Amino acid sequence: MSLMRPREGLHAARARGGNTRQLVHELLRTRIIGLRLAPGAALSENDLAAELGVSRTPVRESLILLADEGLVDVYPQMGTFVSRIRFADIASAQFIREALETAALRDAVERATERDVADLRALLDAQRDAERHADTEAFFQLDEEFHARLMAASGHGDAWPVVSQAKAQLDRARRLSLPLTQQLHLLIGQHRDVVDLLERRDLASADEALRRHLRLVLSDVEKIRARHPELFSEDDAPIRPRREPRDSRDRRETAENGGTLDG
Amino acid sequence: MSLMRPREGLHAARARGGNTRQLVHELLRTRIIGLRLAPGAALSENDLAAELGVSRTPVRESLILLADEGLVDVYPQMGTFVSRIRFADIASAQFIREALETAALRDAVERATERDVADLRALLDAQRDAERHADTEAFFQLDEEFHARLMAASGHGDAWPVVSQAKAQLDRARRLSLPLTQQLHLLIGQHRDVVDLLERRDLASADEALRRHLRLVLSDVEKIRARHPELFSEDDAPIRPRREPRDSRDRRETAENGGTLDG
DNA sequence: CGGTGTCGGCTACCATACAAGTACTCCAGC
DNA sequence: GCTGGAGTACTTGTATGGTAGCCGACACCG
Incomplete structure (x- = not known):
């Protein structure tokens, strides 16, 4: 899983950038703009927290900032998705x-x-x-x-x-x-x-x-x-993105790998 | 103290606006722009949460957004202050x-x-x-x-x-x-x-x-x-705002009063 | 009397637990 | 086979607990 160690990871991160929130924010931002996260992709707070080895809090705060920038759409109780263009x-x-x-x-x-x-x-x-x-x-x-x-x-x-x-x-x-x-x-x-x-x-x-x-x-x-x-969305149709089928999650999680904060 | 009741308050709030974060965000924003919160004033997450009758989480998330707008300055481990102009x-x-x-x-x-x-x-x-x-x-x-x-x-x-x-x-x-x-x-x-x-x-x-x-x-x-x-700050001197003296807090808290979310 | 070390209280940051709500799934009944 | 509805596994939203760090007050020492 390559989690961030309780002390070292954070310390190393602090040395390079700022706090965890800023790091996660920039990481996600560059991934979205660089299309490594495609428009329409689901961004689960829990999954991201696990992938990056941090808790939900800084991830969630980053997503709020990204939503403010128009890079993600948050549908309460449904999910957060990379915004279509x-x-x-x-x-x-x-x-x-x-x-x-x-x-x-x-x-x-x-x-x-x-x-x-x-x-x-x-x-x-x-x-x-x-x-x-x-x-x-x-x-x-x-x-x-x-x-x-x-x-x-x-x-x-x-x-x-x-x-x-x-x-x-x-x-x-x-x-x-x-x-x-x-x-x-x-x-x-x-x-x-x-x-x-x-x-x-x-x-x-x-x-x-x-x-x-x-x-x-x-x-x-x-x-x-x-x-x-498929990457675009019509102007007046805000499109409620559909959730992934139940069992396709495991495959996805093992497929993509890498990208913790303590590189 | 006029706290928000666990259920009713939130429900009433939802009816009027959106979620708690948005309400707190707009409330603070209008107070800052309207100078009801003067530049340099301290904004403690705990105090605000208590005043508004919500938990620290939505307050904190609102402050992050306000910081992004340049309306507050956050100094980690020191405090959050309405930004001087x-x-x-x-x-x-x-x-x-x-x-x-x-x-x-x-x-x-x-x-x-x-x-x-x-x-x-x-x-x-x-x-x-x-x-x-x-x-x-x-x-x-x-x-x-x-x-x-x-x-x-x-x-x-x-x-x-x-x-x-x-x-x-x-x-x-x-x-x-x-x-x-x-x-x-x-x-x-x-x-x-x-x-x-x-x-x-x-x-x-x-x-x-x-x-x-x-x-x-x-x-x-x-x-x-x-x-x-006193409301302005010189360009290149980001000024670390000083914390209030120890015992002036009680007076302040009793002085200003009113402004819960379930008005 | 001036400098210094320590201690206490406060801060924002992060982690975690709980609550409310949605959509998918699957099975019962037709 | 098809439809409806309960169950369940997810989602974000909110609340709360714990930690590191900074500042101010104050006693102690030179």
């Missing part, structure tokens, strides 16, 4: 992201320093590396850093968490498309365009380039919806 | 709010129906009523509804919760200024200007009017900062 949520996330990132760009054009531009270019290089190695996981990480760094250059880095939360909804769907399409090169080119225009302090063109970039991402998602309808 | 948070909230509301306005100018405009004008009338009766609490409520309705008219009503959360930080400070200044009339006039220009589909002017309105609100906050410095 609602098209309304996608649209709303796109609106939020576009509004905040373009508003930030407006200030970034005036405030960005040479250092900021250099940092962004360094990230572009790293993205090209990821492209060469076809490492989409690394690219996702670097994409996140790029947009975060861009906002920081505007002086509004504090607003990034809001964008990140909206972005999370989009990324779940995007993660399905990127491996298929060969668009990494295109995306990196758009990143470079934004940096170039930012350096030239050309607001109008930079704004247009960023909007084009963000909209491309959105159109990706719409393509995915046709290919994987 | 950080100037950096104010600036960040203003940026988020302005970006989202103006972006929404852009679409509202195209999409708003006659019905939308009529609803907004009805809210304007109600605001004038509140002004006549000098009812600032009602005005705050109507101001919230006005801006929410404006976003809904743009088709991006789903993004309102994000604005509302940012707005909460601003409102805490604003609530101190409104009673003093006689600006209700000015604010209502700005609301009317926005509606008028929205109705004429004049985006440029409407955008300018809305920005002017939102910035006036911000400048209010800066005035307040000079008058009530």
Whole structure:
């Protein structure tokens, strides 16, 4: 079972991160966004607690936070499920992201320093590396850093968490498309365009380039919806997910294995 | 003590709202935003649970959510405190709010129906009523509804919760200024200007009017900062709040009284 | 008189026990 | 074979117990 030892595990965990709740929260968040937990999957507080070697309390508190972020749906006395991607949520996330990132760009054009531009270019290089190695996981990480760094250059880095939360909804769907399409090169080119225009302090063109970039991402998602309808949920039909059959549980539990907190 | 009876209380609560956690969460949230709980005040899980007649669990879960919203600061093993207003948070909230509301306005100018405009004008009338009766609490409520309705008219009503959360930080400070200044009339006039220009589909002017309105609100906050410095906290000094002296607790507990969940 | 170690009480964190409710399962009756 | 209903195994929600850690008060010592 690989439970966390009463003392050592917690201590090791504390050393790396914060308290158990934060660790579980981040773990589940990355698993959901990375689609290692698919939309619709059941998340039992008890099962998770057992898997991670902690009690129900921090798991439950993490799920409450994830529900607040719209990444899980909690149906009292029924179960907790990774939320299916609602098209309304996608649209709303796109609106939020576009509004905040373009508003930030407006200030970034005036405030960005040479250092900021250099940092962004360094990230572009790293993205090209990821492209060469076809490492989409690394690219996702670097994409996140790029947009975060861009906002920081505007002086509004504090607003990034809001964008990140909206972005999370989009990324779940995007993660399905990127491996298929060969668009990494295109995306990196758009990143470079934004940096170039930012350096030239050309607001109008930079704004247009960023909007084009963000909209491309959105159109990706719409393509995915046709290919994987089971991961989406119609807007006005909140869908009560069905519980698994009784005896399929044992098989599942032995099948997936690993992932305690004291790695 | 007016504790909640084991069965009845919960049942009555369920009837009104949702589960206990949501009730406690909203209760504390409105108390904090309404400054009935002042920045810096200590919030003990035990005390709150006793006051509200529930167990520590829903109280604790509510505090976690409030911490996520930036309304309380949790210092493990030390205490939980209503967060002081950080100037950096104010600036960040203003940026988020302005970006989202103006972006929404852009679409509202195209999409708003006659019905939308009529609803907004009805809210304007109600605001004038509140002004006549000098009812600032009602005005705050109507101001919230006005801006929410404006976003809904743009088709991006789903993004309102994000604005509302940012707005909460601003409102805490604003609530101190409104009673003093006689600006209700000015604010209502700005609301009317926005509606008028929205109705004429004049985006440029409407955008300018809305920005002017939102910035006036911000400048209010800066005035307040000079008058009530104890409610604010310097940016880079996260300030570890001090625990109360030993024997001042009894006095406090008898002093403030009332506010169970089964009112 | 100033610094220091200890002790007591408080805190949030985590673990566990109990309660209320839902959906699946399976068997009885038709 | 089909339908209905009781039983049961799960679910989340709430309550409570126990633990580590921090702070403040205070006696003790230099």
